[in-house]
Amino acid sequence: MTLHQVPGRLVTIADVAREAQVGESTVSRVLRGQGSYSKRAGERVLEAAARLGYVPNRLAGSLAGNADSVGSQLVGVVIPSLTNIVFPDLLRGLTGDLDTTGFQSVIGVSDYDPAREETLVESLLSWRPSALVLTGLEHTALTVTRLRAAGIRIVEMIDTDGPGLDIVVGFSNRAVGHASARHLIERGYRRIGYVGHDLSQDLRAAKRFAGFEAALREAGLSLHSQELVFDRSSAAVGRAALEALMARAPDTDAVYFSNDDMALGGYFGCLGRGWAVPGRVALFGCHALDITAAMPQPLSTMRTPRLEIGRAAARSLADGAPAGTIDLGFELCQGATA
Amino acid sequence: MTLHQVPGRLVTIADVAREAQVGESTVSRVLRGQGSYSKRAGERVLEAAARLGYVPNRLAGSLAGNADSVGSQLVGVVIPSLTNIVFPDLLRGLTGDLDTTGFQSVIGVSDYDPAREETLVESLLSWRPSALVLTGLEHTALTVTRLRAAGIRIVEMIDTDGPGLDIVVGFSNRAVGHASARHLIERGYRRIGYVGHDLSQDLRAAKRFAGFEAALREAGLSLHSQELVFDRSSAAVGRAALEALMARAPDTDAVYFSNDDMALGGYFGCLGRGWAVPGRVALFGCHALDITAAMPQPLSTMRTPRLEIGRAAARSLADGAPAGTIDLGFELCQGATA
DNA sequence: ATATAAATTGGCAGCGCTGCCAAAACATCA
DNA sequence: TGATGTTTTGGCAGCGCTGCCAATTTATAT
Structure with a gap:
């Protein structure tokens, strides 16, 4: 078996349409379970898609579908570090609840560097994500400008000590x-x-x-x-x-x-x-x-409720929560060292 | 300030072209620093893009650019868990070295469940990533079929005890x-x-x-x-x-x-x-x-060289390494408990 | 000054998909 | 049976970008 063996194009919706002997739009409707189509058309399409090993191209889908309808189904995430276990926990809550809603996370690690965050935000924005999830409330002026201009939902996690851009989920440090x-x-x-x-x-x-x-x-x-x-x-x-x-x-x-x-x-x-x-x-x-x-x-x-913060962030996006702060609090662990 | 304030379209390459009084192709060339263009054109485009706050749309870019040239600049990553610190370490090495090459990682967490991995792979593939990075050598038959059909580079991390699909980076467990x-x-x-x-x-x-x-x-x-x-x-x-x-x-x-x-x-x-x-x-x-x-x-x-595995995975993709296994070994830490 | 090579440029098709719309097929009623 | 309403369907434009190509401008050689 050779890698890169696929010579030319991958299977497209047109191929499926031909195979199933229906129009492209019908294939599209069946595959997304949207709009109306006959039972017979549904079966033929599904069968043809399976036989051909059709994989939808979401790049094309997101580009075609007007942003407002589905968005890109991508959510950009910027965290400062993966070393500090706090952030993987955040991610865990976030991605766990996000992909039950069909979203995929594109992540970037800023290394606690606002300039790096700026670059990452710019880069993530170019995927036309339907939302961006950041850490903390402090961002460069340019980052804020871009975020505002993007016209998408923004979640700032972890810190509630200050005003946020849109949704803020965390606790008061x-x-x-x-x-x-x-x-x-x-x-x-x-x-x-x-x-x-x-x-x-x-x-x-x-x-x-x-x-x-x-x-x-x-x-x-x-x-x-x-x-x-x-x-x-x-x-x-x-x-x-x-x-x-x-x-x-x-x-x-x-x-x-x-x-x-x-x-x-x-x-x-x-x-x-x-x-x-x-x-x-x-x-x-x-x-x-x-x-x-x-x-x-x-x-x-x-x-500190890290997992819950990630979850709440995901949920607030899925539910279209209003802008505002969600304070999840914190709790003393008495322990035995102090 | 209102979110979602952007009424209609975001700035496109056509807007920049008009503003800079050049053709669309010139804008595209300048912005990607590819092909030839005059100094004057370069300046005007850059200036216009900045003034308009242009953010390229990579969905469109990847769709238009034939897969072979740039690919989608996305790399899909599937790890089994974020709880076990091993995997954030892997991710850290991977993303760190990946985004110096302009790639972005889309991640999925499988929870050690092959069926979940199967779904994630399907979903990630629909973003037409230029490569997929998985964990381990064991995948469902359908996953393998899809991976083969995708015609992209595949990296399997962590485990070298067995044959891989393409590139394998890890050590012998x-x-x-x-x-x-x-x-x-x-x-x-x-x-x-x-x-x-x-x-x-x-x-x-x-x-x-x-x-x-x-x-x-x-x-x-x-x-x-x-x-x-x-x-x-x-x-x-x-x-x-x-x-x-x-x-x-x-x-x-x-x-x-x-x-x-x-x-x-x-x-x-x-x-x-x-x-x-x-x-x-x-x-x-x-x-x-x-x-x-x-x-x-x-x-x-x-x-175990977790960070290095992530790095090597990123590097092998960037360098277009040949298929094969990269064994990074391991090292005894003598310690004092055994 | 003219011919020729090289650099720069814009137009346009098309990537794969979805939204829209009008046509076709089917169902219902008088 | 024909008229009317409803569901199903396919064609096609267009999302924003890049690749290709031919046209234009500029530089170089004669």
């Missing part, structure tokens, strides 16, 4: 940060540190941090120590950062991590050094990764 | 299993157990298991105990399974997990019960997730 700080304060911690990755990149983490600091201030406290890392978030990085932080400010009694994977790394660091958690230092993460629930001491963290 | 068993045997373990998720679903895991058992047999051993789980692989599931296995066969001295996340869960279980690892029981995983390297005792596991 600020509130997550705030609630995390409140929890630590209520548990009696006072010399609280922060370990996070580059805040100028991950704007959601920055908002959590802002909420966190605000809660400290409201309680008459301030951040006791902090360690920022400029790598992509990972357990190894979290571990190193915690160790650096504790070396500089050994009396820190609790640490807030911008992400569970770093918190997990921090926890491993404590285990390795024989530090009691939370005796020596308390640890608090964010996102409630599955793994952290299986730990001997479950990590204290905040559950 | 059988060999991974075999090498894992060899390692345990060489380290002196004799009463070896297995914890894995449903082997009828995850065919790669099944092949690893087969290689593992073969190595045991060759050494005159047999599997001492095993515990299969039918949930999706996770740390919690791994922990529970290990505990169940140790309850049934307390003298098991080493356990092979089909996946690192389960191994990690198992490790947590041991920590929780105060069992020495590897004193009480040794643990060996698969895939070398990032996290496991940050553990106080790094997990003993097998590093």
